Amino acid sequence: MPKITYISDAGVSRTIDVPAGDTVMEGAVQNNVDGIVAECGGNCQCATCHVYVEEKFLPLLDPIGEDQDAMLDTTASPRKSNSRLGCQIHVKAELDGLVVHTPPTQQ
Amino acid sequence: MAVVIIGGGQGGFQTAASLRAEGYEEHITLIGDEPGVPYQRPPLSKGFLLGKQEQRHAELRPAAFYETQRITLVTARATAIDREARRVKLASGEQIEYDTLVLATGARNRMLPHEDVFYLRTLGEATEIRQRLSAAQDVVVIGGGFIGLEVAAAARTLGKQVTVIEGQERLMARVVAPVVSEYFRNQHEAKGVDVLLNATLYRIGDKEVLLGERTRRPADLVIAGIGVVPNVELAREAGLPVGNGITVNEYLQTPDQRIFAIGDCAECPSIFAEACVRLESVQNAVDQAACVAKAIVGHRAPYTAVPWFWTDQYDIHLQMAGLPAGFDQVVTRGDPQTRKFSVFYFRGGRLCAVDSVNRPADHLAARKLIGARTTLSPDQAKDESFDLKSAV
Structure with a gap:
């Protein structure tokens, strides 16, 4: 199973086995990872599963869709070039080892 | 405590x-x-x-x-x-x-006075409907609101023959303007769903439903979403x-x-x-x-959040902000033919609600505009060269 590492703003790191097909948001929520709120439950409606993706993994991600792009403009912590919504990153074998940083605040 | x-x-x-x-x-x-x-x-x-x-x-x-x-x-x-x-x-x-x-x-769920009708609210009910859907051929959905149309879209996507029976003269009549209702009816019909408006269920028979004396549709699964x-x-x-x-x-x-x-x-x-x-x-x-x-915990404040809603049917993403009740003017931004448009509702000259079809940026702007009690005019709303965010 691909391993995803979540690093909090305070520097706390957790590495989780996330089944392929699940999202980075689901991997966090189902394993009690702090820093991901996921208020809307993964529907790309709330921007509370905002993560900063480590640069080297960016080329492996799908392009940012129109929904995600609009939503990322409303995040509580600043949007950066490596900002993504965790609910829009579907875990796959190539993403094994993915590292994401959760922002200081989601709301 | x-x-x-x-x-x-x-x-x-x-x-x-x-x-x-x-x-x-x-x-x-x-x-x-x-x-x-x-x-x-x-x-x-x-x-x-x-x-x-x-x-x-x-x-x-x-x-x-x-x-x-x-x-x-x-x-x-x-x-x-x-x-x-x-x-x-x-x-x-x-x-x-x-x-x-x-x-x-x-x-x-509001219930119909008929037997052999399934309703969807709980995980248990959804699980049962999912199982029955796999065995069904002809699915009849009573109610052309959000739940009914989402179920219809799912059943059609799974390859079922689908009929939607709606009592009002248009779909989602309680919550959206006629232009949005019309768009969704066209989309469902283009996918092959049989949409019957102004129609009422009369009786559920053996593998069919009857609407009045003459109209009947085959049905081996009847699902109601009527509020x-x-x-x-x-x-x-x-x-x-x-x-x-x-x-x-x-x-x-x-x-x-x-x-x-x-x-x-x-x-x-x-x-x-x-x-x-x-x-x-x-x-x-x-x-x-x-x-x-x-x-x-001691931080009492009035509840003032802007209401918003969404529904997904096929690849159509409808997002709604605000409350359109009592609207007296509607303008459309963008062309429904392009599959991306927003409808702006005004009440007494003030923006009260926006429905966005596959236009998430409009929706997010709308949440802010409505929350800020914007003075955005109907002419500005329909002018695509006007930046909505500048009116917040």
Whole structure:
């Protein structure tokens, strides 16, 4: 199973086995990872599963869709070039080892 | 000190989670009458029916969350509230004491007076419908609202022959303007769904439904989505005022200061409408829960969140912001032919609601515009060269 590492703003790191097909948001929520709120439950409606993706993994991600792009403009912590919504990153074998940083605040 | 929450849906869960996030340290008991941990309902009529999502994806948090957050989950039906003794009585006879009580009792499906009709609200019901869908050929959906149309879209995507029976003259008539209704009817028909408007179910026969004497459609699965009835009985029997929901003030408080009501079951004053409103949405449940959690820890403020909603049918993403009730003017931004457009509703010259079809940026701008009581004019709204964000 691909391993995803979540690093909090305070520097706390957790590495989780996330089944392929699940999202980075689901991997966090189902394993009690702090820093991901996921208020809307993964529907790309709330921007509370905002993560900063480590640069080297960016080329492996799908392009940012129109929904995600609009939503990322409303995040509580600043949007950066490596900002993504965790609910829009579907875990796959190539993403094994993915590292994401959760922002200081989601709301 | 203890908070007891009745209702294990989105609002009940969020109240408990927000209380802990706000630093509340005392006992929290969350009473729900469904088995398992709280889950979200929106996927049940969408990805879950299609088999794209499973139960674990719908669960809001794993069981371990409730342990670490010290939230006591009680699977039981609450049968009465004793306001004098400040106790909730359960069907088992057990009683739970509270200092503050939050009613998040939700709503239940309105039923038809016919047998052999399936309804979708709970995970259990969705699971049964999903199983029956796999064996069905001809699916009849009663009700052309959000749930009915989402179910119709899922069934059609699974290759079923689908008929939608709607009593009104257009789809989603209660919530959207005619131009949006028309767009969705066209899309469903283009996918091969048989949409019958101004139609009423007369009888369910053997593998068919009858609409009046002559019209009949084959049916081996009949699913109804014809609205909900708020669960107000506990509140009413406890002597609390009830209108089209449990009546609360702008702080979501009943006349009993120790009792709040939120979500689908509650009716409250809204700065976005001219009357009290009772809304059925995730946003409403979540934001009202957060508002009540803040009040309980001493940060009382009126509830003023902008209402928003969404529905997904096929690849069409409809997002709605604000409350269109009483609108007197509508303008369209963008061309429905392009599959991307927004409809702006005005009431007395002021923007009151926006429906966006596959235009998420418009929707997000709309949430801000409506919240800011914008003076955006109809001419500006329909002019695509006008930057909506500049009117906030």
